[in-house]
Amino acid sequence: MRSFWGVLACFVCCFDFFAVTEDDKPIQTFVIPHSHMDVGWVYTIQESMHAYAANVYTTVTEELSKAAERRFIAVEQEFFRLWWDTVATDTLKRQVRQLVKEGRLEFVLGGQVMHDEAVTDLEDEILQMTEGHGFLYETFGVRPQFSWHVDPFGASATTPVLFALAGFNAHVISRIDYDLKDGMQKDKKLQFVWGGSRSLKEKQLIFTHTMDQFSYCTPSHLPFSNSSGFYWNGVALFPDPPKDGVYPNMSLPVTKETVHAYAKTMVENIKQRAAWFRTNHVLWPWGCDKQFYNSSVQFSNMDPLMKYINQNSKQFGVTVQYSTLGEYFQAVHQSDLIWEQRGSEDFLPYSTEPHQAWTGFYASRNVLKGVARRASSQLHAAETLFTRYRICFPDGPVAKDWALDKLRALRWAVSEVQHHDGITGTESPEVADMYLQHLTQAMMDVEELLAALFLLPHGLDTSDITGSLYGKTDVDEGLEQHVIVYNPLAWNITTIINTTVTFPHATGL
Numbered sequence: 001m002r003s004f005w006g007v008l009a010c011f012v013c014c015f016d017f018f019a020v021t022e023d024d025k026p027i028q029t030f031v032i033p034h035s036h037m038d039v040g041w042v043y044t045i046q047e048s049m050h051a052y053a054a055n056v057y058t059t060v061t062e063e064l065s066k067a068a069e070r071r072f073i074a075v076e077q078e079f080f081r082l083w084w085d086t087v088a089t090d091t092l093k094r095q096v097r098q099l100v101k102e103g104r105l106e107f108v109l110g111g112q113v114m115h116d117e118a119v120t121d122l123e124d125e126i127l128q129m130t131e132g133h134g135f136l137y138e139t140f141g142v143r144p145q146f147s148w149h150v151d152p153f154g155a156s157a158t159t160p161v162l163f164a165l166a167g168f169n170a171h172v173i174s175r176i177d178y179d180l181k182d183g184m185q186k187d188k189k190l191q192f193v194w195g196g197s198r199s200l201k202e203k204q205l206i207f208t209h210t211m212d213q214f215s216y217c218t219p220s221h222l223p224f225s226n227s228s229g230f231y232w233n234g235v236a237l238f239p240d241p242p243k244d245g246v247y248p249n250m251s252l253p254v255t256k257e258t259v260h261a262y263a264k265t266m267v268e269n270i271k272q273r274a275a276w277f278r279t280n281h282v283l284w285p286w287g288c289d290k291q292f293y294n295s296s297v298q299f300s301n302m303d304p305l306m307k308y309i310n311q312n313s314k315q316f317g318v319t320v321q322y323s324t325l326g327e328y329f330q331a332v333h334q335s336d337l338i339w340e341q342r343g344s345e346d347f348l349p350y351s352t353e354p355h356q357a358w359t360g361f362y363a364s365r366n367v368l369k370g371v372a373r374r375a376s377s378q379l380h381a382a383e384t385l386f387t388r389y390r391i392c393f394p395d396g397p398v399a400k401d402w403a404l405d406k407l408r409a410l411r412w413a414v415s416e417v418q419h420h421d422g423i424t425g426t427e428s429p430e431v432a433d434m435y436l437q438h439l440t441q442a443m444m445d446v447e448e449l450l451a452a453l454f455l456l457p458h459g460l461d462t463s464d465i466t467g468s469l470y471g472k473t474d475v476d477e478g479l480e481q482h483v484i485v486y487n488p489l490a491w492n493i494t495t496i497i498n499t500t501v502t503f504p505h506a507t508g509l
């Protein structure tokens with residue numbers, strides 16, 4: 001009896017603390033379930049697929065299919081495509097199509113990876129976005145509407161321009177200078193309209209949301225528990241997922257005993273963040289790196305917690321709902337505010353604290369950066385050359401499917417390395433080797449294609465393809481070597497090409 005009244009007294013006292021006046025509208029919280037799945041970084045793609053990534057999409061699909069209010073945003077396409085092509089059953093695929101149709105599983109960003117913004121080339125950014133978007137459009141008939149660029153180390157003004165021109169309706173960034181973010185929070189300026197290009201005027205303007213200091217991870221500190229909170233599936237285990245499904249660091253379950261303490265912690269965090277934004281809506285990312293590989297335990301804890309908050313929303317001054325990114329932006333849009341416009345200044349370099357500028361990655365791992373560039377230009381040359389070949393010789397001897405497979409593999413490898421832990425050099429040595437291996441293998445295969453385009457002996461007049469041909473006259477047959485130079489650009493260039501030969505006679509045409 002005593003303990004019952006004790007609990008009740010605590011409830012009254014706690015609710016008093018949160019009480020709001022009649023006129024206050026509760027803060028509308030958009031809980032966005034997501035998993036940040038680095039395409040590389042510490043573990044290779046294969047290791048990640050095995051340890052957690054495949055389970056993310058399998059269990060998310062199953063859990064979303066069980067309850068209509070649940071949502072999830074899928075970001076990087078490389079893992080999703082590998083899952084779709086090699087793991088997903090017909091039933092899971094049917095469920096995914098249904099969830100996409102209902103708008104409950106939302107593809108945001110939609111690139112193969114979340115590309116770096118400081119050391120990547122614009123053409124490669126477009127390539128990797130096109131690769132992912134092409135798959136989504138062909139498979140589901142959808143085009144992503146919103147970006148989720150929450151982990152690149154600094155934000156370039158080129159990115160919002162690219163995304164606006166790609167048809168995105170809003171852009172999300174996070175890693176910007178700590179001091180600047182602090183000021184933007186205080187002044188409620190985390191949201192603005194970004195015009196990254198002076199010359200492109202209105203068509204490149206895009207509404208931009210900067211994540212607050214909690215960034216894309218759920219705040220995990222619980223005052224009532226020694227373990228972290230809101231990460232009920234724990235931490236992904238490598239190399240193998242545990243057979244009994246028990247992962248390290250699983251959060252305290254939500255029970256009758258813990259639900260109020262959980263709700264209080266969540267509401268406090270929501271209110272703290274609400275103060276940094278102009279509208280009454282809070283984007284509350286629920287997830288972090290490598291999360292939702294066991295979605296069942298995630299949702300079965302969050303469901304009752306959210307229900308409890310909503311049942312007591314008057315006292316808490318907060319409502320919570322699962323949401324896609326699109327639903328959040330729709331609500332902000334409906335608030336009909338006028339937003340400040342930002343010009344073409346970058347958020348680069350990125351600093352996390354005084355004297356901690358993230359600039360080392362601009363020049364680190366130069367071999368990987370160099371191979372990535374060479375692979376990209378070889379891909380561009382091979383794609384244009386193959387296109388010209390097909391136009392000139394639709395029935396030529398180079399098999400279309402054989403050629404497209406090789407081009408696809410190189411396109412995939414070039415896309416993959418644009419990841420913000422790829423070309424940046426912030427990955428483990430093992431993962432750097434993986435990128436290099438994928439790039440060099442695909443480049444060798446494309447070299448085979450290039451050789452076939454020029455050299456297959458079918459009496460074709462290759463001068464139609466090459467435009468200019470360098471050859472030889474009166475050279476010993478045994479020493480004969482050909483150097484063919486192809487300019488994949490759409491305009492003429494004058495350049496010097498050095499070729500080292502081991503014999504004294506060489507002529508050019």
Ligand SMILES: [Zn+2]
Pocket residue numbers: 036038151420421
């Ligand atoms: Zn990342």
